[in-house]
């Protein structure tokens with residue numbers, strides 16, 4: 001169901017509309033010099049919003065936890081010197097008050113905070129009556145309702161300059177990403193709140209600099225509105241997230257190389273062939289469902305057999321065989337291990353559910 005929130009477009013934040021819309025800056029503000037060097041470099045490529053973490057949510061204690069309030073003065077200097085707007089993460093009421101006092105222009109709520117309704121509500125209460133853009137990162141776990149809930153809490157405080165940041169989701173499985181992008185979740189968010197700008201954070205999705213471009217391009221191809229990219233003058237010596245940060249020049253290169261494609265066209269030939277291909281896809285999808293139904297019918301037979309013979313459901317060896325065989329066959333058909341594993345896990349889970357129902361009937 002569509003949710004109606006009073007949301008102003010990005011231009012209302014006080015920036016010129018650009019495609020894509022870019023926020024960039026270091027993971028953490030480390031020193032006045034580091035912040036200013038990054039900002040000057042980025043401003044030269046037309047970046048209008050400078051991000052920098054002042055308070056850093058670190059996984060383990062005794063890591064660099066941000067420079068704290070002193071860094072807010074550096075952000076003020078960035079604004080005075082380059083004219084860029086500044087943005088930082090707030091995780092509690094004290095952060096909100098200090099950032100507002102020092103004139104930070106845009107706030108964002110981090111992934112660990114947006115997973116916690118108590119924290120989000122406290123931040124929302126502190127923002128009551130304040131007119132400032134607030135961006136809400138997805139919670140670390142792929143829970144769309146929790147993400148929407150955080151957005152609604154901030155909207156409930158009267159904030160109308162709202163945006164969401166897709167920064168990927170943590171996963172127990174090993175993948176090439178630090179935080180797996182779940183584009184489907186972001187797409188669903190767009191369907192639920194169509195006027196909410198969505199910004200992609202390719203840096204925290206990637207976890208490594210060499211993947212940042214392809215993720216940014218994908219976000220653009222999916223129609224997302226902007227990018228928030230971590231950039232450090234010298235990533236090798238960064239105090240946090242060194243592996244994923246780009247230099248300002250690399251950010252400039254990325255912006256130049258991005259292809260911004262149109263959402264639609266009135267070219268009849270293109271539209272016709274797209275319609276035909278979509279009709280094909282619809283038919284294939286129906287076939288897929290019919291095949292899965294056939295598979296589940298066989299699963300039901302097996303379930304009945306197991307019940308009659310008093311055999312338990314899960315046979316680990318058999319499952320390992322299935323998945324290995326599927327991966328081999330899938331590979332030869334150009335399908336990735338990651339996809340095959342996800343697909344077969346879902347099928348296997350459904351098969352277990354069906355058998356459980358039979359055993360308990």
Ligand code: PEP
Pocket residue numbers: 027053057089109110111112137167204
């Ligand atoms: C960040 O943007 O620096 C950050 C800590 O991100 P996240 O909340 O997405 O982990």
Ligand code: MN
Pocket residue numbers: 027028204230240241
């Ligand atoms: Mn970071």
